Amino acid sequence: MRRAAARDRGQAGGGGAAPPWLRDSVRAHLAACAMASADVAEAAAWLRRYAAVTLPGGRSARR
Numbered sequence: 001m002r003r004a005a006a007r008d009r010g011q012a013g014g015g016g017a018a019p020p021w022l023r024d025s026v027r028a029h030l031a032a033c034a035m036a037s038a039d040v041a042e043a044a045a046w047l048r049r050y051a052a053v054t055l056p057g058g059r060s061a062r063r
Helices: 002-008 020-054
Strands: none
Touching: none
């Protein structure tokens, strides 16, 4: 956790700081991944509800 905090402050070791455009790009990529993860979770919940009302006996296919 300490390493991540240092990285976020731009104090990470390892041979120099990354250029600002690279840090911005990585930050944007991580935000997009988080958004995609939330979208997938929402879709999975929707499909579970759909399966519960459409499968015979009102059961989910997930066991």
